[in-house]
Amino acid sequence: PGLNKTIRHGLLHFKLTSAARPEGEKSYNLKWAEEVMISVSSRSDFASLAPDTSSLLSCRRRSHSLQEEEEPKHDSQQTRPVTRVGRPRSRSFYSFETSEDNKEENITWCNALSPKTRSLLQNDVGKNADSTTKPARKRSKANPNKDLNGSRGNLKSVPMMTITEPDNWEISAGSGMKYGQYVEWEKIDPEAAVRYGQMLASSHHELKSMGRTGFWALPHTLRAKAYYHIISSIASESTNQDLDVYHRLTEQLFEDQGISTHPYPVFMEDGEIPRYCLNKAGLNSVKKILVCISKHCPEVTFCPILPALVSLLLHFSEDEAQCFHSICCLVNYTCPTKRYIDQTFHTSRASCMTFGDLANRYCRGIRKLIASSHQNLFEFYSDWIMWIFADLPFTYAIRVLDVYLLEGYKVLYRVALALLSLYKVSVASRVAHVDDFRRDMKSFVQNVARHITIENLLKKAFGILLPPRNKLHYLFHANKDALIHRGIHQRHCYQCLDLGKFTSSVVTETEMRVVWAWIPERFALFNPTRLFSIKEHGRSLSTLYSQVEDHKPTVLLLRTADEEVCGAFLAAQWVGQKNHSGEELSFYGTGECFVFTLRPGMERYQRDLTLISGTLNNAESPKKQQDAPSATCPLGYLQNHQSIRRHPGGCKFNSMILAGDEKKFIIGGNGGSALCLQADLTEAYTERCDTFESPPLCRGHFKIQSLEVWGIQSP
Secondary structure (H helix, E strand, O other), X not given: OEEEEEEEOOXXXXXXEXXXXXXXXXXXXXXXXXXXXXXXXXXXXXXXXXXXXXXXHOOOOXXXXXXXXOOOOOOOOOOOOXXXXXXXXXXXXXXXXXXXXXXXXXXOEOOOXXXXXXXXXXXXXXXXXXXXXXXXXXEOOOOOOOEOOOOOOOOOOOOEEEEEOHHHHOOOOOOOOOOOOOOOHHHHOHHHHHHHHHHHOOOHHHHHHHHHHXXXXXXXXXXXXXXXXXXXXXXXXXXXXXXXXXXHHHHHHOOOOOXXXXXXXXXXXXXXXXXXXXXXXXXXXXXXXXXXXXXXXXXXOOXXXXXXXXXXXXXXXXXXXXXXXXXXXXXXOOOOOXXXXXXXXXXXXXXXXXXXXXXXXXXXXXXXXXXXXXXXXXXXXXXXXXXXXXXXOXXXXXXXXXXXXXXXXXXXXXXXXXXXXXXXXXXXXXHHHOOOHHHHHHHHHHOHHHOOOHHHHHHHHHOOOXXXXXXXXXXXXXXXXXXXXXXXXXXHHOOOOOOOOOOOOOOOXXXXXXXXXXXXXXXXXXXXXXXXXXXXXXXXXXXXXXXXXXXXXXXXXXXXXXXXXXXXXXXXXXXXXXXXXXXXXXXXXXXXXXXXXXXXXXXXXXXXXXXXXXXXXXXXXXXHHHHOOOOOOOOOOHHHEEOEOOOOOOOHHHHOOEEEOOOEEEEOOOXXXXXXXXXOOOEEEOXXXXXXXXXXXXXXXXXXXXXXXXXXXXX
């Protein structure tokens, strides 16, 4: 007889056959056949060596195991049906399953109910399966608007995070990319090895160029090595120290095997965890890392992007501990001008306001659309960073992460501005049909691949000429101090612009909302208050000076006899004073000043140069400012912003902004005056002005029908 070898269910089975076997003869003794069976372990640790076929069938099968269909037996017994088993789960954090048998629910929000509770709910539903209506779910008495099965609450109205131990996922605690552990990948992909060598030998400036061009985009292992190299260069603590901390925390927090529940970390704003390409085991690991970060870094009290950063970095981390170390490096980075992660509500909202100021400069028009529709502009901009680290597709988000790890927060401003400018073009033709700009922007970013490739998006982002890092740093702190001065300590403390009792002889409520949307974010936190009006105080420039001299910033609004409406935002104080020679007017002001028109059309005119006013302990006169060699940038809150005389480098466009005396007050003095008010406030004129790059705001010489000056209302 001959021997045919067949491999079936991890067993090497020798089956005897006979060519001259008499018809009807029974098969050979099964006991003898068992003696020639060779058992092969289906586990990498060889712990399952046993001849028991049933026990081996229950083991986890290798993804590369050879399987055949069961050969039909030539006997009277019924053939046992063949059970096909799909490709098993990878040991990595990735989720590649596409078959219906292995299809998993797309979990984006953490489930606050334990499996036991969920099973009870399912049993209740099963008992009423024959009924035509579904049983109503019970709601929390503390917050009846929240669903018990959501991420916001449980029976005690305390959001809880459910974490399952790795054993339940059939994945080791040090789970990583285990496939190919016996392979020298440099021989399989020599180009990647060469690129990795180039990365190690490159300077930081060269790495920035590599990151912008996607130098390490492929293969996956090359990007993982690049991230490890970059993060190691900014690490404040040793890798082993963070690894030890993580292992100690996991032993303390997750010592019990099985399912455990923990309160949501305080820095998570809404409990959302972007999943990207992670499988259930990866999502479970993200939860563990977030809980450990909340214990290890209690100073992080508000950081909505942390869940997305953990999810992204876990794709390219060897294990959970390495991902934890990477996040700790970003959190603990202390360079003042190159930030990575905002850790408190004030810093996070100050960054949001800084982005709003930049959007006001580089995406003109979008604020006017939102403000004129009476939608909340603050809420719209509050999502700006989540456009990148939650809404962008995975292939786009990791390219942004490439440069973010190298260049810090400024990259996020660039990418968000590029997305906003694309959205402005997209929404312009359908603005009448947009009911919610915030939701519409989210949908646009999620489907951004329809509009632009990631290469062109980054090219557009880095084509935006942002101010230097130190100017952004000063603007950030000015916004942060304004939040503190306003008394805003958490999101629900913020109130929309209150114009319920607003009255004006110059503008309508909608027009005032547009103007308030144009001014810098730190001033827009406050409601407007009228300081001067012709109707109340008469037509006198000297009276105007006396009413507004102690206030800044201010908004000038005027209406002509032809019903044209224009004005200016003045970030500096009004002064009526000549220079030391007494022959010429002394110009002063800040780059935040701008002029605008409201009727017949709405348009704002301001140069694309963010020049922030400075602070000194005592206010300086224009005479002292004239002798000042350079600008000083803000460090205090808004009431201490002191105007500058000249921009470093002698930029005349930004030095000739405001000037005045007892006879006239000029706004914009280079190449013509944007506005010039006469002493009796009866007539004025406007010209093309290079200071603001503005055309005449209305007819050249005009009569003033009504004029008002508005300030900000202190809390």
